Amino acid sequence: MIPLELNIEKIEQIGDLKGNENLRFRTFLKGQDSTKVDGIVHRLNEEIESRIDCTKCGNCCKTLRPCVTNNEIETLTKIDKVSREFYIENFIERDDLENIKYLKNTPCKYLSDKKCSIYEYRPIDCKSYPHINKKHFNSRTLSMLVNYRICPIVFNVMENLKMEFDFR
Structure with a gap:
């Protein structure tokens, strides 16, 4: 089972620290096969989203x-x-x-x-929201990077996607 980070303050801090890494990852994803990326993202999203109760967070409603x-x-x-x-x-x-x-x-x-x-x-x-289950994830990475600091689902999907691609 994938370990999850749910603490919004920590997610925001990590988002600040990993800004450059996330931009490099965005560029990396643009060069990957869209169908492959979608398959991985949708699988990760299904596992992660099922374990997060958005009604206990509401951060998107506070910021978007x-x-x-x-x-x-x-x-x-x-x-x-x-x-x-x-x-x-x-x-x-x-x-x-x-x-x-x-x-x-x-x-x-x-x-x-x-x-x-x-x-x-x-x-x-x-x-x-957070729009992860839509097709063509690697063409929507800029909005995902914005949501990375806001939504625990996006944060955890992105971090696990990096691991899937062995991105460093």
Whole structure:
């Protein structure tokens, strides 16, 4: 069984110390077969994710701002019992260049004691986080390096992936 690091403070410290190593690993992964990398990453993710309870962490909700769709905004306005205009003005930030809407503030306004207070209705971006199970992992390594310091799942998958490739 893979040993896991779950302490967020320690993960952040290791992330600071291994910044250059992780950039070198990112470059290394770009040269690897995408299908092979995906197979290893998905296997590691399955084992690691099954042993980590995200509702006992909530660090992503403290530090990241999820994308939201128009339909999700509609749902959130109903939950908050406010008008769409009020919600957008107060809780949404737009990236017009990429045509993306984000929840504006961190920590997330729906975070309550490390848990999502609207868990059943949370945005798809939250449901799919940390996005490890998607294809083409080695083309998404930059976002994984950002998440490395935030999410114990990403941290442990990346560290074990280094071992799988005997990366030094």
